[in-house]
Amino acid sequence: MRIFLLSRTLLCFCFSVHGSSLPVLSEAVTYTRHSNVLLRHREEKNVSICWGSRAPQESFTIKDFELGKIYGVGSYSKVVRAKKKDTGKVYALKIMDKKFITKENKTAYVKLERIVLDQLDHPGIVRLFFTFQDALSLYMALESCEGGELFDQITRKGRLSEDETRFYAAEVVDALEYIHKLGLLHRDIKPENLLLSSDGHIKIADFGSVKPMQVSSITVLPNAASDDKACTFVGTAAYVPPEVLNSSPATVGNDLWALGCTLYQMLAGTSPFKDASEWLTFQRIIARDLRFPDYFCDEAKDLIDRLLDVDPSKRPGAGPDGYASIKNHPFFKGIDWDNLKALKPPPLALLRRNSSRNLSHAGDTSERHTGGNGESAASITRLASIDSFDSKWQQFLEPNESILMISMVKKHQTLTSKKVQLILTNKPKLFYVNPLKLEAAVNIVWSDNPNELSVQVVSPTNFKICTPKKILSFEDAKQRALHWKKAIEALQDQ
Structure with missing residues (x-):
């Protein structure tokens, strides 16, 4: 496990937003490695940044980029494909509305997402390269995942095979274990937030709902901690666990429940508790109205059934055995956990858009x-x-x-x-x-x-x-x- 050692004194930069200030972490940092520990050091603002520096605050403007298709849209942001004109490098540019952020009291969430992304270092998590701002917007330049969303693959194929599901699920488990070991809760795991690189490997994205646990290796500024309680409802209705609906504090079990829902959706083509409305979906979740299609293999049924246990402490990955209880499950038989990125990903189903379609x-x-x-x-x-x-x-x-x-x-x-x-x-x-x-x-x-x-x-x-x-x-x-x-x-x- 890589541990981030950070100084408690971090340089902040204040965005002027309609008369108020919106602090966003903007320090330049460098990394060195010693005895398998990643050491993170603050650099002075004008010092050149050496290898491994993460997410500096740049003086770019939106005119420095050629904007392409829209990847996704949120309540106060959108993500677009953006090519840097002078380098040709492509990013997923997250554009956030300053006015909306301050009006809706989302400042802490934005700062927390930026700080957390700056400290994460895992091949299964999208990387934040740099940030910049203008009078109206905040910008995060993220790793562009050209393979699209896992949700799109499920939609285009109808449902995924067991082998495809096993591969994608293993990569999600590997990245989720890293996130939890750092003392973080993602709180919005779902196929739409599982992106695919151009070669088909999973990248967990969207840390807008992230929550540090009481014991965390991530350093967070006091004014960058989200002000909601751990039991506050966040995430997406179809993947929310019953304990959150009952206002219980959030734990790693929340993400493990969402993992179980995602596993089910990969194999079935639909989420396990989907219904005609959010209210009906919540009723099915609370009642644990779980039905398996006949074509699910016994190993998949067993793993999903365990991940969707009503008791979050009993879900594989949450108990004393940790993630070993997931990795050693028969569903993952044959997975080489030490060499996941060397495995060949499933072929991507492309969106068929051509002039012959009518x-x-x-x-x-x-x-x-x-x-x-x-x-x-x-x-x-x-x-x-x-x-x-x-x-x-x-x-x-x-x-x-x-x-x-x-x-x-x-x-x-x-x-x-x-x-x-x-x-x-x-x-x-x-x-x-x-x-x-x-x-x-x-x-x-x-x-x-x-x-x-x-x-x-x-x-x-x-x-x-x-x-x-x-x-x-x-x-x-x-x-x-x-x-x-x-x-x-x-x-x-x-």
């Missing part, structure tokens, strides 16, 4: 199964055609313009939501209308360039439409989030 296939989710509510592409096309004859929508169309997809959705904003009619036409045009007032349509700026218009599926019902200036959040009760994504991308391909 809107008649926009409703397909995969070759293995249909969309979340079982509707086929043909039924969605018929639905759009029927609704398009409604005269109240025709008034928003131009001559020879027809509706390709239409649905009543909820448009979510920070504190409110409202129902709107979301409409996609063959022009192509994408807009929404207040169905009661039938006011002038609000156009969403169209672009055939996926870097300027993209759709991120959050869940079967929820999706985000991302443009350079806005991120719009929608909820389709008929679980057509993926249908909307495919329909828009199909038009972009034409």
Whole structure:
């Protein structure tokens, strides 16, 4: 285990944010190795940084980068592919809104994430290279994982084979053991936060919910510790353990529960407690309503069953045997734990986007199964055609313009939501209308360039439409989030 020895006196830099200050760690540091211990030393600001320096505060501007596709969107941030113009190096650039951070009291979370990432050193965890800022935003330049999310691989393949699951799970276990040995809780382990390098190896990402335990090797500034209690609800509904729902303090068992849910999802293609709403999902979690498909092998059933024990102290990895109880489980028979990175990863399933695809296939989710509510592409096309004859929508169309997809959705904003009619036409045009007032349509700026218009599926019902200036959040009760994504991308391909 690598241990970080840090001086308690760390240099802070204050961002000026609308009259207040937002401290973010910005010291330049170097590392040396001695007797397998990683020593971390603070350097003076103007001293040259030698090998191993981590995440310095740079004087870059956003104009120094060529921005590409959007990797993901959060409540106060988005992550985009960014190429440094002078070096050609590619990063995943996390762009955070200063105003939102201060308004929503997220300062401690941002500082903690930055400080923790600066001290983590493991091949299975995304690396933070440097940070910078401007008047509106904070920027973190993270390792770009060109293989995408593990969630995407599950979606594209329908579900993963036992061998694929075993490989990915082993790499997650290895990185999670490192995180826990440092005295940290990740608190948001899920397939969307398990990224893949270009050669297919797992990288744990998104430390926005990280929590240091009482005994931790990570040095955290007092004003950088998140101010929530360890039992505060964070993370994602489908992966939250029952003890958190019952307001019990968080432990390593929380991450182990999420590991069990992720294992299940890799093998089944869906999370174990998924239901029609978050409330119903929570009820299934509390009741431990766990059902295994017939095709699960006995070893997988046993490991998942143990990881999803209602008693967090009994989950493998949480007891006195530590992670040996996971690594020695029969499901991982044949895994060389000392040489994981030398193993050949499973081949990546690529997103099929080409000009031959058309809107008649926009409703397909995969070759293995249909969309979340079982509707086929043909039924969605018929639905759009029927609704398009409604005269109240025709008034928003131009001559020879027809509706390709239409649905009543909820448009979510920070504190409110409202129902709107979301409409996609063959022009192509994408807009929404207040169905009661039938006011002038609000156009969403169209672009055939996926870097300027993209759709991120959050869940079967929820999706985000991302443009350079806005991120719009929608909820389709008929679980057509993926249908909307495919329909828009199909038009972009034409």
